Amino acid sequence: MRIEPVSICRANRRTLARSIQRSIRLLGDPDEILPKTGDVVLIKPNLGWDKDWRTGTTTSPHFVQAMIDLLGPRRPSKIIVGESPSIGMRAKDVFHSTGYDQLRGKGLEIRDLGVDELSEVRLPRGTLLRKVLLPASYLAADYFINAPVVKTHVNTCVTLSTKNLKGLLPSSEKKRFHLLGLDRCIAELSSIIEHDLILVDGQIGQEGMGPISGSPVKLGVVIAGFNPLAVDATCIRVMKIPFTRVKHLRIARKLGLGPASKGIRLAGDPLPSVSRRFQTPPRDFSKAYEGIRIVAGDPCSGCIGSLTVSLERMLNAGELEILKSKIGCVNIAIGPRARVPEEPEGPWVIVGRCLWQLKSRGLFIPGCSPQGWFVRDVLRSMIGLEPLFVDKSLLMGCAESSATRTGNDPFHTGTVGSRSRE
Numbered sequence: 001m002r003i004e005p006v007s008i009c010r011a012n013r014r015t016l017a018r019s020i021q022r023s024i025r026l027l028g029d030p031d032e033i034l035p036k037t038g039d040v041v042l043i044k045p046n047l048g049w050d051k052d053w054r055t056g057t058t059t060s061p062h063f064v065q066a067m068i069d070l071l072g073p074r075r076p077s078k079i080i081v082g083e084s085p086s087i088g089m090r091a092k093d094v095f096h097s098t099g100y101d102q103l104r105g106k107g108l109e110i111r112d113l114g115v116d117e118l119s120e121v122r123l124p125r126g127t128l129l130r131k132v133l134l135p136a137s138y139l140a141a142d143y144f145i146n147a148p149v150v151k152t153h154v155n156t157c158v159t160l161s162t163k164n165l166k167g168l169l170p171s172s173e174k175k176r177f178h179l180l181g182l183d184r185c186i187a188e189l190s191s192i193i194e195h196d197l198i199l200v201d202g203q204i205g206q207e208g209m210g211p212i213s214g215s216p217v218k219l220g221v222v223i224a225g226f227n228p229l230a231v232d233a234t235c236i237r238v239m240k241i242p243f244t245r246v247k248h249l250r251i252a253r254k255l256g257l258g259p260a261s262k263g264i265r266l267a268g269d270p271l272p273s274v275s276r277r278f279q280t281p282p283r284d285f286s287k288a289y290e291g292i293r294i295v296a297g298d299p300c301s302g303c304i305g306s307l308t309v310s311l312e313r314m315l316n317a318g319e320l321e322i323l324k325s326k327i328g329c330v331n332i333a334i335g336p337r338a339r340v341p342e343e344p345e346g347p348w349v350i351v352g353r354c355l356w357q358l359k360s361r362g363l364f365i366p367g368c369s370p371q372g373w374f375v376r377d378v379l380r381s382m383i384g385l386e387p388l389f390v391d392k393s394l395l396m397g398c399a400e401s402s403a404t405r406t407g408n409d410p411f412h413t414g415t416v417g418s419r420s421r422e
Contacts, residue, residue: 004230004259008238008268011203011222017066020199023224024070026267033197035143037075042141043067045201046149046164047083048301049212050097056206056216059149061099063201067145068105078107082137084114087171087302088369091115113137114170125191125255128184132192133173146198146228150221150235151206152214154281154304155182157246159211160235161198161228162190175354178298179336187251190228198231199224202238207278209288211301213308214281221274229258234266240277289315291324297337302369303352307334310376319380326383333358349378365398 007026011019024030035041045059053060068079081103085094091112095101100110116135123129138144148164156163166174166186177185202221208214221238225231229252236246243249243261252258286294289311299307314320323330330347333340336354340361348362352369365378377387381395 002259003263003265004225004227005265005267006223006225006230006234008234008266008271008274009222009224010220010269010274012220013062013203016062016203016222017069019222020063020066020070020224023199023222023268024197027224027226035071035074035076035196039074039076039142040140041071041076041079041143041145042137043079043081043145043147044138044164044167045081045083045100045147046151046159046167047094047098047100048086048089048167049305050085050089050094051212053098053149053201054204054216056149056151056204056210056214057212058098059147059201060203061103063199063203064100064147065103065105067147067199068103068108072105076107076143078109079105080109080111080137080141082111082113082116082135082168084112084116084135084167084169084171084174086305086369087174087300088306088367088371089302111137113168116170118170121192123188123192126188128180129188132189133170135168135170138168138193143196144194146195148198148200149205150200150202150217150219150223150239152208152210152239152278152280153301154209154211154285154308155299155301156186156248157280158232158236158239158241160232161195161200162186162232162248162252165189165193165228168193174300175336178300182298183248184251187248187255187257190252191255191257193228195226195228197224198226198228200231200235202235202274205239205278207239207280209281209308209312212305213312215279217276217278219274219276221269227258229253230264233258233261234264234271237271238275240275241280245280289320291320291327291329293329293331295331295333295338295340297333297335297339299335299338299352300354300369303334303354306369306372306375307332307351309372310379313372314376314379319376319383319385322385323379323383330379330382331362333362347382349382351375363398 007023051057118133153159200223205217206214373389
C-alpha cells in the first residue's frame with residue numbers, strides 16, 4: 001500500500017511564507033518537489049467569486065504571492081495563475097476584486113482559463129464522464145499546483161482540492177457536470193488531473209452556507225500534499241466533518257484515486273491543535289430559509305450563490321419575515337433537474353436559463369446565472385416592496401407569462417404560478 005504524506009502547519013499572515021516552506025519540507029526534499037529551471041508552472045487557486053479572501057470565499061492573494069516568491073529562485077520560464085470563475089462571473093472583475101491583478105513576479109501571467117484553448121481528453125476510469133474538455137494552460141504546463149481554500153459548499157458539503165479542479169473547465173463543461181451529476185463528475189475528473197503539489201490556504205475558511213454565503217472561520221493553517229483525496233481527507237478531519245458526509249470523496253476512494261485513512265502519513269503540527277468543527281450546510285437545502293421552499297435540481301454554484309446571497313440579505317433585513325407573513329411560503333425552483341408541477345399550487349419562482357422550458361409555470365428569472373440583486377428585487381416586489389436595484393418595468397417583464405395566464409399581478413397577490421381553475 002502506497003503511503004501518501006500530508007503536512008499540517010500552523011500559519012498566520014506574518015508567518016505565511018515560512019509556513020508554506022515548512023509544509024513542503026515536511027513532505028520531502030524541496031529540490032525534488034519543486035519545479036525545475038525553465039518549467040511552465042500553473043497555479044490554480046479558488047477564485048470562483050469576486051469576494052475578498054477574508055470572507056473565506058477565495059484563496060488569499062498573499063498566499064499565492066508567497067508561492068510565487070518561493071518559486072522565483074527556481075527560475076521557471078513562466079508562472080500562470082489561472083481560474084475559470086463561477087458561471088456568471090467575469091474573470092477580469094474577479095481578478096480585480098480579489099487583488100490578484102496586483103500580484104508580481106518574473107514571467108507571471110494571470111489568465112482566464114474560461115476562454116483558454118481547449119482539447120478533448122478521455123477518462124479511462126470514467127463511468128459517467130467518457131471525455132472532458134481541458135484548457136491548454138493545464139495540458140501544456142510542466143508543473144501544476146492546486147491551491148484551494150478550506151470551505152463548505154451547499155452542493156458538495158465541502159470544496160477543497162478535488163472540487164477546485166472544476167475551476168479548470170469552461171462554463172459549458174461545468175453545466176454538463178451539473179446535468180450528469182456533480183459529485184461523480186468531479187471525482188472522475190480528478191482521475192486524469194496530475195498534481196505536482198497541493199497547497200491548501202487555511203488561513204481563513206468558510207462554514208455554513210458556502211461557497212459564498214457562509215461565515216468566515218479563522219483557522220490559521222497550511223495543509224500540503226500530492227494526492228487530492230489524501231489532502232481533502234485530512235482537511236475534513238481538520239474541519240471535523242465525517243468522511244461519509246462528502247459524496248465525491250467517497251466516490252474517489254471507490255475509484256482507487258487515493259488511500260484510506262491508514263495510508264495517509266501526517267507530519268507537522270498535531271491535528272487536534274488546528275482542528276475546529278465547521279458548521280456544514282443543511283442536508284435538506286429545501287428548508288434552509290423560513291418562508292422559502294427551495295426545489296433544487298443539481299443547481300450550479302452560480303445560481304446557488306446568487307440565490308443564497310439574496311436570501312441571506314433578505315433575512316438580515318427582515319424581508320423574509322414580511323414575505324412569510326404576507327404570502328406564507330414561496331417555492332423557488334433552481335437547477336436543471338428541478339421538478340415543477342404542470343399545475344403548480346401557490347407562488348412559484350423559476351430561477352435560471354436552464355429552466356427556461358418551465359418559465360410558464362411561475363415567475364421566471366432569466367440569466368445564467370441571475371444576479372443576486374435581481375433575485376432579491378423580484379422577491380421584494382412580490383411582497384409590495386419597491387425594488388432596490390432595477391426598474392419595476394424590468395421586473396414586470398419577468399412576470400409577463402404568469403400574469404398573462406392567471407390574469408393576476410403576481411407581485412402583489414401571492415398567486416405566482418397558480419393556474420386558474422375553470
